[in-house]
Structure formats: structure tokens, C-alpha cells
Amino acid sequence: MIKKESKCITISSDEIFDINKTLTCGQVFRFIYQDHMYKLWSKDKFARIIVEGTCTKIYSDDIDYFYNYFALKEDYNSIHNALHHYNLSKSILEFGRGIRILHQDLFEVIVSFIISANNNIKRIQSIIERLCVCLGTKNVDGYAFPTIEQFCKGTEAQFESLGAGYRSRYLYKFAQIVSVDMLESIKSISTQEARTKLISLPGIGPKVADCVLLFGLGRATAFPVDTWVEKVYYEVFGGKKMTRKSIAEYFSDYFGDLSGIAQQYLFFYKRETDN
DNA sequence: GCCCAGGGATGCG
DNA sequence: CGCATCCATGGG
Numbered sequence: 001m002i003k004k005e006s007k008c009i010t011i012s013s014d015e016i017f018d019i020n021k022t023l024t025c026g027q028v029f030r031f032i033y034q035d036h037m038y039k040l041w042s043k044d045k046f047a048r049i050i051v052e053g054t055c056t057k058i059y060s061d062d063i064d065y066f067y068n069y070f071a072l073k074e075d076y077n078s079i080h081n082a083l084h085h086y087n088l089s090k091s092i093l094e095f096g097r098g099i100r101i102l103h104q105d106l107f108e109v110i111v112s113f114i115i116s117a118n119n120n121i122k123r124i125q126s127i128i129e130r131l132c133v134c135l136g137t138k139n140v141d142g143y144a145f146p147t148i149e150q151f152c153k154g155t156e157a158q159f160e161s162l163g164a165g166y167r168s169r170y171l172y173k174f175a176q177i178v179s180v181d182m183l184e185s186i187k188s189i190s191t192q193e194a195r196t197k198l199i200s201l202p203g204i205g206p207k208v209a210d211c212v213l214l215f216g217l218g219r220a221t222a223f224p225v226d227t228w229v230e231k232v233y234y235e236v237f238g239g240k241k242m243t244r245k246s247i248a249e250y251f252s253d254y255f256g257d258l259s260g261i262a263q264q265y266l267f268f269y270k271r272e273t274d275n
Numbered sequence: 276g277c278c279c280a281g282g283g284a285t286g287c288g
Numbered sequence: 289c290g291c292a293t294c295c296a297t298g299g300g
Contacts, residue, residue: 120280127297
């Protein structure tokens with residue numbers, strides 16, 4: 001049961017919703033756990049999420065935004081149950097239960113996942129935070145993610161100062177060509193066309209494009225294959241030697257419309273249980 | 276010092 | 289198409 005009030009959403013435990021898994025499964029970077037609550041930033045908006053007994057409460061001045069952001073209109077009971085028809089172990093299903101694919105801002109997702117390439121989550125988070133401090137607008141809750149206009153005004157030296165390494169050149173090149181119209185047109189075209197368009201952009205290859213399709217464009221058939229998912233393919237599924245491209249096609253064909261959520265279950269399971 | 280991290284660009288066959 | 293190599297940076 002989900003109760004939406006003017007400044008608070010209350011989610012009871014009969015809903016498939018785990019705030020810890022949803023934020024830490026690698027799809028989003030601008031959050032911290034502090035003072036027994038999650039603090040979350042998206043665009044220029046802010047929310048605090050607290051688990052109180054059996055309920056999860058989302059506090060924000062922008063409740064409608066976060067209601068959509070957390071995909072609370074979607075039936076995750078059906079989605080989670082549908083995954084039982086696939087070749088996933090009980091432990092993977094239980095481990096991933098409660099993860100939701102967030103409805104994030106397209107521009108923020110593109111920039112974030114350009115930074116993510118061959119990088120680790122901890123460092124991705126700190127680079128993005130410095131980006132917000134460097135180019136975003138300060139408000140009472142911290143720094144907003146830079147708008148497209150603010151981002152485009154970034155100098156090469158500013159991007160290099162973020163500690164993004166060689167990715168700073170991709171960010172700068174992307175800043176030279178991105179526009180509101182470009183992003184709006186990407187939203188309006190087919191998944192395959194959008195994927196091709198994304199891959200043509202600087203710093204975006206097949207894996208980052210699939211993350212953008214899944215996290216920024218709501219295309220549930222996308223199945224990003226990174227080093228962790230590649231490990232799952234070989235170690236859990238016992239797959240034969242294949243290219244990442246082939247692994248992505250194999251899983252996407254198998255899971256269909258459930259590709260995105262299945263990928264998150266597998267990624268989260270492998271990254272948390274490896275070692 | 277080496278290896279790895281939510282890989283991409285480039286060049287070469 | 290597949291494959292090798294290079295690419296900054298910080299943590300283990």
C-alpha cells in the first residue's frame with residue numbers, strides 16, 4: 001500500500017520496494033546514507049528516505065517528482081513474480097527482490113555513465129559530486145546537478161579538475177554538441193535508433209548506451225553487460241566464451257521486456273557476493 | 276609495484 | 289566483424 005501526501009510518501013511492506021537495494025545496486029550515484037536515513041539528489045531536487053518499522057517514508061518538497069522517480073505506479077509484484085519463470089536461482093531472486101528501476105533524468109544519466117566507464121562506483125560518486133559543486137547551482141540542500149546550459153559552459157580545465165581522467169575529454173566534447181532538442185529527439189525514437197544515436201556520442205559505447213536506455217529512457221529490453229555481468233555469465237550460467245556484444249544479445253533475447261530488471265538482479269547479486 | 280573498476284576510441288587484419 | 293592496445297585515477 002502506497003500513501004501519497006503533500007510532502008511524504010509512505011510505502012508499506014506489502015509493496016516490493018527496498019530502498020537500500022534500489023539505491024546501492026549501481027543505477028544511481030547521488031545519494032548518501034547518513035543519520036539513519038538516505039539523502040538523495042536528482043536534478044535540482046532532494047529527498048530523505050527513512051525506514052520506520054515496516055514502512056519506508058520518502059520526504060521531499062517535490063513529492064510528485066519522486067513518486068514518478070521511484071516508479072511507484074508500476075506493479076513490481078508482477079514484475080518480480082514474472083522473473084520466477086526464468087533460469088534464476090532462488091538466492092538471486094531473493095537477493096534482488098525489492099530493486100526498482102528508477103526513472104532518472106536523461107541528461108543526468110548520460111553524463112553520469114560517461115564518467116562510469118572503466119571506473120568504480122565510489123570514485124564515480126565523488127567525480128559527479130565535484131561536477132555538481134563546480135557547475136551546478138547551490139541550494140539549501142546542497143548542489144543541483146548542472147543543467148544542460150550550465151554543463152555546456154564548462155571549460156576544458158573545469159572538466160579536467162573533476163578527476164575524471166581521460167573521460168574529461170569525452171565530457172567536454174559531449175558538452176560541445178548536446179542540446180535540449182537532441183535529447184528530446186532521442187526520447188521520441190525507437191530503442192534501436194536511440195541506441196545507435198547514443199553510441200555515436202563521445203564516450204558512449206554499447207554498454208553505456210544500454211545503461212542510458214534502461215535508466216534514462218525507460219527501455220526495459222536493454223541489458224548492459226559490464227565486467228560484473230560478464231562474470232555472472234561465465235560463473236553462474238556457465239556460458240561458453242563470447243564477446244560482450246553477444247552476451248548482451250543472448251540475455252536480452254532471453255529476458256525480453258524483463259531484461260533491465262533481470263540485469264539489475266544479476267549485477268547486484270554478483271557485486272555484493274563476490275569476494 | 277600490480278590489478279581492478281558498471282569501457283570507449285582507435286587501429287589493424 | 290573480432291581483437292589488441294592505450295587511456296587517468298584511486299583503492300586493495
